[in-house]
Amino acid sequence: MDAKNNFEETFRTTEEWDGNDHCDPPIINIVSPIEVTIPSEVYEGQIFHNKEDLQTAINGWSISQNVQYINSTSNKTRLTILCNQHNNVHRPYYWRLHASRSKKLCGLWKVSCAGPPHTCTQPVIPGGHHNCTSKFICRHIMPIIKQQLDMKSKEIIARMESKFEMKISYMKAWDARRKAIEAIFGSYEESYRSLQRFMEVLHMSQPGTVYNVDLVGGSRFKAIFWAFGPSINGWQHCRPVLSLDGTFLLGKYRGTLLAAVGIDANGGLFPLAFAIVESESNDSWVWFLRNLHDLVEVVKERQNLCIISDKHAGLVRGCREIFPQAVHRHCLRHLRENFKKFLRRQGIVDVEGLCNNMYLAGSTEDSASFTRMMEHIKNAKQEAYDWLIQRDVSKWSLLFDNGCRYSIMTTNASECFNGVLKRARGLPIQGLVMSIYYNLVSLFMRRSTEVDKWMMDAESEFVPRTMGILHRTEREARQCHEPIAINRGEFKVVDLASKTQKVDVLTPEKCACTCNKPQLHHFPCVHVVAVAGYRRWNHNAFVSQYFTLNSYKATYSGLFHVVPPKDVWPNFNNLTGIIHLLPPTFRRHVGRPRTTRFRNTMDEAQSSSNKRRGHCKRNGHNRATCPYNPASSRYYR
Ligand SMILES: [Zn+2]
Ligand SMILES: [Zn+2]
Ligand SMILES: [Zn+2]
Incomplete structure (x- = not known):
């Protein structure tokens, strides 16, 4: 089977990436019309296009009989x-069949004799049908795989069972799936071999695109970092916030995808840069940040940059050293998971309750409720309180954040990875990059069409999400008592909850309220809107420019272009550094492959994967599973 690299055909059916519709698709049992047909009979004189079709027909017929x-x-x-x-x-008269390639028929294959009738049926074939090979299964599932790249082994098993009333093993199904993927995208090894040609053509066809391939020993793949030009341009119009996270990849060479993701004006995820590395280690995160700094200038030059991530040691160190002027904040959801583990170790009964208290403390703007939540935790368990204080409240709580994180509390990792990787988690490396490319293309298309529509309606200068909040705030502000001016820039406002707040307005950009909301959200609170109404100022001036339709439009104004076909890719050339690459040394574990569960960094005990091992000074394994040790059995050699 030749690899055609027909990405277009395969990705054409890409659905909306915002929905999580890729999760557990229903098991399909209908016979698709594009599927290879099984003849009801194989007879003398029958003609086939090629040997493969002939073999598939005999295979299917024998299995059905x-x-x-x-x-x-x-x-x-x-x-x-x-x-x-x-x-x-x-059985002296056994069934036999002869077929040959016919010159008379221009190379078609013809069955020259078949018979006598093949009747030695075995009701139950022990150990599965001998002729039901993974290659045969591959031929059958290929049309479905093209539509559904993440077709699971259990779905393949169900499909073969419904069609041939035959149970195949999990490994056979998995192998058939791998064969089908390789037929579409090329083998996993070939995908690494021509990776630099592929990245170079992406770099040339998508202006502004940057990439860096890290090698070991001159030609063995170690890691790749890249960012598409339109993403780089677009991110400048988003809030100066980047969240970093990683997720596991599947397929023959496992690896991990790292990503830096921004947030657009309307709160949508905006993927900026990616890397495929062996695993989430200190070194790989530092390498990622180094590339982000050196290759993506808009990040290096960005004022008030805020990086949100989990507390991975490599990230903490990398941010401090590589982006010293940026602030580093922690993802509240990751912290909650770690807090939960800590509480369990402490033997606390009400783990969920304390976790909720912690989450509320982390996401409130109100200092009184922050204090109340923390007191509650302190009364329940002093150690839990100390644990949170040690983690520096400015790093995890909105209240002490100084507005750096634009009220973005979590990294939204799973949403992002499901969006860009939908169905592509187990593809060869070029297929992975192309999958991300196509998902970004459709994201840009959809959102730039959307913003044109919003601008035509021209209800407001802001994106719908901001407009909605603003309308609610206006309604509430109208019900406030009339503000009292203390001096030209200082006001007293009593709100609906009968709370008194002090509003300070130096300039619209520098306004503060004792409710903390304008400083933290970059968005006017009820009290500021009330003051603006009282002084007849336009309260829109108090909303950050990052929430405008113009920013949103600029974010998605970059253009992706068609990726040229393989025959015009730049050639291998030692002088330009476009060389044949060898696949990485990291590989899938032997044993039942798992493709069903979404995993992210929270599932992994980070400490264990970062320990340096004495026997070979490499990360993430022990002596028995060492991929560099020929005697270890758990890796494919
Ligand atoms: Zn027989
Ligand atoms: Zn306020
Ligand atoms: Zn080792």
Whole structure:
């Protein structure tokens, strides 16, 4: 089977990425019309396009008849097959079939003789049908895989069962899926081999695109970092916030995808840069940040940059050293998971309750409720309180954040990775990059069409999400008591909850309220809107420019272009550094492959994967699973 790299055909059916519709698709049992057809009979004089079609037909027919055969002769021009019981003395007349490539028929394959009727049916074939190979299964699932790249092994098993009433093993199904993926995208090894040609053509066809391939020993793949030009341009119009996270990849060479993701004006995720590395280690995060700094200038030059991530040691160190002027904040959801583990270790009964208190403390703007939540935790368990204080409240709570994180509390990792990787988690590396490319193309298309519509309606200068909040705030502000001016820039406002707040307005950009909301959200609170109404100022001036339709439009104004076909890719050339690459040394574990569960960094005990091992000074494994040790058994060699 030749790899055609027909990405377009495969990705054409890409759905909306915002929905999580890729999760657990229903098991399909209908027979698709594009599927390879199984003949009801194989007879003398029958003609096939090629040998592969002939073999698939005989295969399918034998399986449906519950009879088995073996190949006697099989070469480029002839095929002879016999009943697998041809040695049985009780059956002197066994079934046989001859077919050959016919010159008269311009190379078509013709069955020259077949018979007598193949009747030695075995009701239950122990150990599965001999002729039901993974190659045969691959032929059958190929049309479905093209539409559904993440087709699961259990779905393949269900499909074969419904069609042939035959149970195949999990490994056979998995192998068939791998074969189908390789037929579409090329083999996993070939995908690494021509990776630099592929990245170079992306770099040339998508202006502004940057990439860096890290090698070991001159030509073995270690890691790749890249960012598409339109993403780089677009991110400048988003809030100066980047969240960083990683997720596991599947497929023959496992690896991990790292990503830096921004947030657009309307609160949508905006992927900026990616890397594929062996695993989330200190070194790989530092390498990622180094590339982000050196290759993506808009990040290096960005004022008030805020990086949100989990507390991975490599990230903490990398941010401090590589982006010293940026502030580093922690993802509240990751912290909650770590807090939960800590509480369990402490033997606390009400783990959920304390976690909720912690989450509320982290996401409130109100200092009184922050204090109340923290007191509650302190009364329940002093150690839990100390644990949170040690983690620096400015790093995890909105209240002490100084407005750096624009009220973005979590990294939204799973949403992002499901969006860009939808169905592509197990593809060869070029397929992975192309999947991200196509998902970004459709994201840009959809959102730039959307903003044109919003601008036509021209209800407001802000994106719908901001407009909604603003309308609510206006309604509430109208019900406030009239503000009292203390001096030209200082006001007293009593709100609906009968709370008194002090509003300070130096300039619209520098306004503060004792409710903390304007400083933290970059968005006017009820009290500021009330003051603006009282002084007849336009309260829109108090909203950050990052929430305008113009910013949103600029974010998605970059243009992606068609990726040229393989025959015009730059050639291998030692002078330009475009060389053949070897696949990485990291590989899938032997054993039942798992593709069903979404995993992210929270599932992994980080400490164990970062320990340096004495026997080979490499990360993430022990002596028995060492991929560099020929005696270890758990890795494919
Ligand atoms: Zn037979
Ligand atoms: Zn306020
Ligand atoms: Zn080792």
